[in-house]
Amino acid sequence: MADLLYFDNNATTPLAPEARAALEPFLGELVGNPSSAHNAGGRILHAVEKAREQVALMLGCETGEIIFNSGGTEGLNTAIENALDALPTRKQIIISKVEHSAVSNVVRPLARKGYRITEINVDRFGRLDLAQLNHEVGHETALIATLWANNETGVVAPVAEIGDMAKRAGAMFVVDAVQCPGKLKLDMRAQAAIDYLAVSGHKFHALPGTGALFVRKGTPYRPLIRGGNQERGRRAGTENVPGIVSMGAAARCINEHLEADIKRQTELRDMLQSGLLAKLDNVIVNGDEQSRLCNTLNVGFEFVEAEAILLMLDAAGVAASSGSACESGSLETSHVLRAMGVPFTAIHGSVRFSLSRYTTAAEVGALVDHTVKIVRRLRELSPFGREKPAPKKPADLETHKAYFATT
Amino acid sequence: MQYSEKIRDHFLHPRNAGELKDATVIGEAGSLATGDAFRLYLRINSQDVIEEARFQAFGSPTAIATSSALTEMIKGKHVDEAVRLSTRDIAAYLDGVPQERMHAPVMGMEALEDAYAKYRRLETLDEDGQSARIVCRCFNVSHGRIERAIRDHHLSTIAEVTHHTKAGGDCNSCHADIENLLARARAERARAAEEDRIRTARENARKAQPAGGIPDLQRAALIQEVLDREVRPGLAMDGGDMELVSVEGATVRVKLSGHCVSCSSSTATMRYFVEDKLRELVDPAIEVIDITEHGQELHAPPMR
Numbered sequence: 001m002a003d004l005l006y007f008d009n010n011a012t013t014p015l016a017p018e019a020r021a022a023l024e025p026f027l028g029e030l031v032g033n034p035s036s037a038h039n040a041g042g043r044i045l046h047a048v049e050k051a052r053e054q055v056a057l058m059l060g061c062e063t064g065e066i067i068f069n070s071g072g073t074e075g076l077n078t079a080i081e082n083a084l085d086a087l088p089t090r091k092q093i094i095i096s097k098v099e100h101s102a103v104s105n106v107v108r109p110l111a112r113k114g115y116r117i118t119e120i121n122v123d124r125f126g127r128l129d130l131a132q133l134n135h136e137v138g139h140e141t142a143l144i145a146t147l148w149a150n151n152e153t154g155v156v157a158p159v160a161e162i163g164d165m166a167k168r169a170g171a172m173f174v175v176d177a178v179q180c181p182g183k184l185k186l187d188m189r190a191q192a193a194i195d196y197l198a199v200s201g202h203k204f205h206a207l208p209g210t211g212a213l214f215v216r217k218g219t220p221y222r223p224l225i226r227g228g229n230q231e232r233g234r235r236a237g238t239e240n241v242p243g244i245v246s247m248g249a250a251a252r253c254i255n256e257h258l259e260a261d262i263k264r265q266t267e268l269r270d271m272l273q274s275g276l277l278a279k280l281d282n283v284i285v286n287g288d289e290q291s292r293l294c295n296t297l298n299v300g301f302e303f304v305e306a307e308a309i310l311l312m313l314d315a316a317g318v319a320a321s322s323g324s325a326c327e328s329g330s331l332e333t334s335h336v337l338r339a340m341g342v343p344f345t346a347i348h349g350s351v352r353f354s355l356s357r358y359t360t361a362a363e364v365g366a367l368v369d370h371t372v373k374i375v376r377r378l379r380e381l382s383p384f385g386r387e388k389p390a391p392k393k394p395a396d397l398e399t400h401k402a403y404f405a406t407t
Numbered sequence: 408m409q410y411s412e413k414i415r416d417h418f419l420h421p422r423n424a425g426e427l428k429d430a431t432v433i434g435e436a437g438s439l440a441t442g443d444a445f446r447l448y449l450r451i452n453s454q455d456v457i458e459e460a461r462f463q464a465f466g467s468p469t470a471i472a473t474s475s476a477l478t479e480m481i482k483g484k485h486v487d488e489a490v491r492l493s494t495r496d497i498a499a500y501l502d503g504v505p506q507e508r509m510h511a512p513v514m515g516m517e518a519l520e521d522a523y524a525k526y527r528r529l530e531t532l533d534e535d536g537q538s539a540r541i542v543c544r545c546f547n548v549s550h551g552r553i554e555r556a557i558r559d560h561h562l563s564t565i566a567e568v569t570h571h572t573k574a575g576g577d578c579n580s581c582h583a584d585i586e587n588l589l590a591r592a593r594a595e596r597a598r599a600a601e602e603d604r605i606r607t608a609r610e611n612a613r614k615a616q617p618a619g620g621i622p623d624l625q626r627a628a629l630i631q632e633v634l635d636r637e638v639r640p641g642l643a644m645d646g647g648d649m650e651l652v653s654v655e656g657a658t659v660r661v662k663l664s665g666h667c668v669s670c671s672s673s674t675a676t677m678r679y680f681v682e683d684k685l686r687e688l689v690d691p692a693i694e695v696i697d698i699t700e701h702g703q704e705l706h707a708p709p710m711r
Contacts, residue, residue: 303465305442307408308418311468315419333442333577348442348466381424381471383446383463384439 005318005363005370009203010151010179010296010354015246016205022249023207023242034239035230044241051248055212058251059197060187062217067234068244069225071211072178073102075198076145078213078224078235080106083143083172083196084115086220090142090171096120096128097339098152103145103176116140125288126155126340133162137169145174148197149184152336152352153287154296156184163193172196172219178203182254182261182357183293188214195219201243205356206250210243253357261357266294268355268364273297275368280375284346286337295355300337300346304378309351312374318367320353410468411502417472422479427461434522436514441546441573443470443511447477447518451526455486469508473515476500481519490523492516493559494571509571513556542588543574543581553585557592565589605632605688627654629689634661637684649681657692659685663699 006014026047032040034048049063056063069075080103084093093107097119111117118136121129128146137144144166149156159175166173175197180186181204188194195216202208215221215234227236254261277283282302301309306322313320322334333347342350353367410418427448437444443466450459460478464471480500481489494512498504504512542550556562556571565585569576575585612625631651642648647665654660661681682695 303439305466305470307467308471311410311415311418315415344440381421381463382465383435383444384465 003317005367007318007320007353007355007359007363007367009356009359010154010352011321012202012208013205013356014358015207016250016253018253019206019246019249023246026242026245034241035228047248048239048241048244051244051251054248054251054255055199057255058181058186059199059212059214060189061214065188065214065217067213067215067231068239068247069211069213069231069235070209070240071202072176072198072200074224075196075200075211075213076102076174076176077106079174079196079198079215080143080145081224082215082219082221083145083174084110085222086172087142087170090140092116092118092136092138092140092142094118094120094133094136094141094144094171096122096146096157098122098126098150098155098336099145099147100151100176100178102178103147103174107145115142122155122339124341126150126153126286126336127288127291128157128162130158130161130165134165137165137171139169141166141169141171143172143174146176147179148175148177149179149293149296150287150336151179152334153298153340154179154293154354155287156291156293158291159191159194163191167193174198179293179296181251182258183265183295184262185258188216201247201250204247204250204254206247207240207243210240210247212247257357262294265355265357265359268359268361269295269297269353271361272353272355272364272368273299275364276371279368279372282345284342286340286342286346286350295359297353298337298350299353300342300350301375302343302345302349303382303384304349304375306349306351308378309349309371309374312378313370316370316374318370320351322351408468408505408508410472410505413476413500413502414469414472414504417475417501418468421462421464421471421475423461423475423482424463425461426463427459430461432522432526434518434520434525436517436521437466437470438547439465442466443514443573445470445474445514445518447474447515447522449481449486449522449526451486457481457484457486457489466514467508467511469504469511470514472501473497473504473511477515477519486523486526490519492519495560506567506570509560510573513552513571517552542584543572543576545577546573548572548574550588553588554592557588561596563589563593601636602688605629609689623654623656626689627651630654630659630685630693633684633688634681637688638681649677652698657690658694658696660696660698663697 030040030044032038032044034041034045048068052063052066052068056066059066069078091114093110093115095103095107095117107117120133120136123129144162146157146162148159163173172195173193175194177186177197178200181199188197196219197214199212201210221234223234223236225236230236230239273285276299280301284300284302286298286300310320310322334350337347337350427450429450430448431451432449434447434449435445444464446463448461449457452458460482462474462478464474476497480492480497494509494516497512497515498509542548542553553568553572553574556568560567560571562568562571565575565582568574568585568589575582609629612629634649634651638649645666647663650662650664652660652662663677678695678697682693685693685695
């Protein structure tokens with residue numbers, strides 16, 4: 001698969017070479033349960049704690065605030081349950097209309113248990129309606145749970161402002177930061193309103209099946225998975241040592257190179273965006289370009305269908321996706337793009353390209369060439385493809401008005 | 408989504424793609440808003456044979472592969488023969504279409520039927536009001552299209568209807584309507600199956616008898632069954648009943664009781680209704696004689 005052009009890093013990322021090197025000894029040479037008293041166990045425990053230091057550094061928090069677990073979904077389930085337990089008399093939960101299913105599918109069924117679920121709108125650019133949020137949040141609010149960065153569009157939420165509103169109302173604040181590591185500076189000391197924050201290893205070049213939950217010191221916490229005394233009694237089950245070690249090494253890469261990585265990914269993503277927009281008409285960028293993850297481009301090609309683009313890209317050796325990987329296969333158009341009110345001419349043709357630190361300029365160039373060729377080909381096939389492009393410049397608009405005035 | 412090699416091939420290398428300038432007729436289905444659309448160009452000669460078929464399609468890989476396959480399948484065929492193809496034939500030609508994408512062949516057939524109707528100057532199939540009513544507004548799917556998909560593919564769940572027509576695949580607000588259509592189809596199927604069973608029983612009985620028709624005993628049992636199923640439940644609703652008195656050859660004697668006895672409209676109507684049912688389901692030669700002694704129970708219908 002050396003020739004694969006991989007542009008689906010928001011779905012999952014390749015293992016970092018540093019992470020692979022770090023975990024390899026744990027696949028054979030080094031054996032031992034971190035909870036065991038013998039020396040081998042102690043060595044393993046040391047490796048787990050080294051990883052914790054790196055992850056804590058990445059999140060800007062104390063090592064004691066990190067709980068290793070199986071990934072983002074477990075972290076969010078645990079956080080939401082804990083946040084609600086902390087404020088048992090409050091019966092409102094606030095999320096947004098563009099949440100990942102790891103939050104929305106946990107929260108929505110709670111309506112049956114007497115909770116009032118409020119879903120905050122987003123605008124055409126995927127920006128949260130803060131006025132609506134301010135209006136809704138109150139002394140009944142137990143919890144605000146939201147994405148820090150949207151997995152489909154990369155739109156970054158104003159976490160500090162949302163956190164302020166949560167704290168003024170005395171509500172808990174849970175953040176899904178699964179898309180953030182390596183693309184955004186995370187600093188829990190600066191973001192004092194965040195009570196719980198979940199990340200997942202495989203989204204930042206560690207192994208899948210491993211993640212971390214940040215729980216701020218002093219925040220109520222009860223384990224979701226009970227049993228042994230691992231993770232200081234906060235998450236039972238023998239540690240996924242290779243996973244944790246890989247996550248520590250991946251976090252270390254981020255801690256050492258974050259600024260350079262962000263700059264590089266931004267440049268390449270912008271190169272991709274301008275390349276596509278320069279060569280194709282009727283292309284819409286989905287999401288707020290002023291506040292967007294450095295690696296994500298969600299783009300709607302009007303008059304063609306996304307699955308057709310993706311299958312042709314796949315045949316050309318390019319991996320990309322439409323919407324969320326967790327929803328592909330269903331007929332539903334992306335709930336995120338629907339909530340944003342993306343026009344129907346583009347919603348069926350919206351594709352997400354997501355880069356990583358390993359993406360090269362040559363790969364981006366090849367992707368632009370393939371995509372342009374494919375979209376043109378599909379538009380040739382399409383009965384709508386040759387329709388007149390929508391007027392773009394004011395001059396065209398005037399011609400249009402003049403035309404309608406005379407008929 | 409796992410596709411067959413045939414679908415991948417027809418999608419990546421579509422046959423007969425593009426406009427046909429000298430088309431005799433153009434069939435259309437789907438729309439931009441629903442995510443799938445298909446335009447079918449046919450050149451038809453004076454013998455009603457499709458000489459050339461081309462297409463334009465917007466939509467999923469399956470929609471494009473289906474369009475390509477359909478043009479290959481109908482080229483050289485007589486229009487009457489072409490329009491008799493089914494969505495199953497298209498799926499078979501493509502070595503199977505994923506369940507979730509069966510709406511693509513359905514759309515292909517719609518475009519072909521549209522072209523056929525225009526060519527034959529027929530009304531399109533969905534013009535009769537009720538069947539054109541839109542049930543699923545997300546994907547613009549009509550009552551008639553859902554009914555036909557249920558019937559043609561023996562669908563029994565909402566998920567299957569969604570896979571075949573897209574209806575109900577997004578906002579879910581039409582699920583109750585789809586469930587009603589499914590319930591109606593289930594009842595229809597049950598009735599058809601029951602009639603089939605009786606017909607088969609009749610055939611078998613005929614076969615068992617070398618000459619002279621069904622033996623009276625079997626015939627009587629069949630007649631009793633038809634009365635029990637088709638006639639007596641209706642009468643019971645009005646407080647009446649009908650009894651089978653005797654069967655001699657094709658002559659069937661019945662007796663009404665309860666309210667039926669005093670109901671003046673009943674006797675003649677009943678006799679013809681019962682006779683029609685028995686002729687249809689048992690033996691075309693049957694004659695029904697009503698031997699109720701009308702007047703006897705005139706003032707005293709039994710309490711029920």
